[in-house]
Amino acid sequence: MPIILENVSFSYSKKTPLETSALREINLRIEKGEFVGILGEKGAGKSTLTKLFNGIFKPETGIVRVDGLDPSSREAKRKIGMVFQQAADQLFCKTVYEEIAFGPLNFGYSKKETEQRVYEAIEAVSLDQTELSRDPFSLSGGEMQRVALASALALRPDYLVLDEPITGLDPIGKNDILKTLNRIKEKGTAVITVTHNLKGFFPLLEKIVLLREGRIAFQGSRESYLKKGFEPLPPIASMMKELGVRGLPVNLTVFTVEDALEEIMKLKSILGTDNNENK
Numbered sequence: 001m002p003i004i005l006e007n008v009s010f011s012y013s014k015k016t017p018l019e020t021s022a023l024r025e026i027n028l029r030i031e032k033g034e035f036v037g038i039l040g041e042k043g044a045g046k047s048t049l050t051k052l053f054n055g056i057f058k059p060e061t062g063i064v065r066v067d068g069l070d071p072s073s074r075e076a077k078r079k080i081g082m083v084f085q086q087a088a089d090q091l092f093c094k095t096v097y098e099e100i101a102f103g104p105l106n107f108g109y110s111k112k113e114t115e116q117r118v119y120e121a122i123e124a125v126s127l128d129q130t131e132l133s134r135d136p137f138s139l140s141g142g143e144m145q146r147v148a149l150a151s152a153l154a155l156r157p158d159y160l161v162l163d164e165p166i167t168g169l170d171p172i173g174k175n176d177i178l179k180t181l182n183r184i185k186e187k188g189t190a191v192i193t194v195t196h197n198l199k200g201f202f203p204l205l206e207k208i209v210l211l212r213e214g215r216i217a218f219q220g221s222r223e224s225y226l227k228k229g230f231e232p233l234p235p236i237a238s239m240m241k242e243l244g245v246r247g248l249p250v251n252l253t254v255f256t257v258e259d260a261l262e263e264i265m266k267l268k269s270i271l272g273t274d275n276n277e278n279k
């Protein structure tokens, strides 16, 4: 069963002079096992949307359901793992082990079961066992991110929701997290991520949800997003769009270096032929 949002609206500081409408008439369906990117400019409503998935916020109007359950129910909370923008903000235990074990213990799993889950989770995020006794706050940004991810995974969620998971990480840290998320998705967990980093994430996204001023401007496949000319774009697709604007017959759904190279070679041969004909 999926995450479903029907006609959802949400405002901050309702019925005060500071009332801000953050989301309007959102209709969305996210299936298990999908890799979904939530895109949009600053203030578009991306973070607010993620907080409706696990019941941190309740919709002002409309319905949110996680596999048919109210997202603030205990069972729904077990199904959704959250990793916030600043991993450090969600760490609070004295050791990495306690941090990752917190969720399973809180949900009443035995010490033995919890231990199994901690080891399974650190393996999934490629953290070494020697890290388990460390103080989470002594870790690097990338390591903290992995601990936050492992804490979410220890509940074996069906949906993993992440807000800008690679922002601020060095290139190796970014790559590690991207590979890890892809592995998690391959095992059947839906990965739903807010991201500005399209260069890293675009190749992984199976579905794109584009928010604009609190409304869904687009939801659908990556190819359809590119064909319809939505923005933001990953760097290669942006370059192809520029070539298209200049009147060159390029394929606008290309977003990898390899495909772009092939496209440019094709273009070269077409233009070369034209030049020869003109001689």
Ligand SMILES: Nc1ncnc2c1ncn2[C@@H]1O[C@H](COP(=O)(O)OP(=O)(O)OP(=O)(O)O)[C@@H](O)[C@H]1O
Pocket: 012, 013, 020, 021, 022, 040, 041, 042, 043, 044, 045, 046, 047, 048, 049
């Ligand atoms: N705690 C809050 N109180 C009042 N208004 C808020 C609060 N948090 C967000 N907003 C407003 O709600 C709207 C949506 O904000 P949200 O943080 O969801 O956007 P976003 O797309 O995640 O932006 P960013 O990319 O900057 O993180 C914006 O107008 C924002 O100013």
